[in-house]
Amino acid sequence: xxxxxCEECGIGRCRYVATPYLLKLGKHMLVMPDSPSxxxxxxxxxxxxxxxxxxxxxxxxxxxxxxxxxxxxRQVPHADRVAQPPARRSR
Numbered sequence: 693x694x695x696x697x698c699e700e701c702g703i704g705r706c707r708y709v710a711t712p713y714l715l716k717l718g719k720h721m722l723v724m725p726d727s728p729s730x731x732x733x734x735x736x737x738x739x740x741x742x743x744x745x746x747x748x749x750x751x752x753x754x755x756x757x758x759x760x761x762x763x764x765x766r767q768v769p770h771a772d773r774v775a776q777p778p779a780r781r782s783r
Contacts, residue, residue, distance in 0.1 A: 704734025
């Protein structure tokens, strides 16, 4: 098992563990169980694998772009729709 020296305390060894990754996105919470991370055996400092974080953020950017694209398609006005004058009410 590969361990690395903890950058936080400088004493402990960080070992690979699978832990949940939690990320708050506005009113929503993204939970990814069994995410690759490293935890220090002395101070408990935790950090996530850099490749994993790049992948997650790439997927989130793609999802945001897709969402914006869909929203723009819904907002495009149709040329065949002509504004109607407001209807008159009878007394």
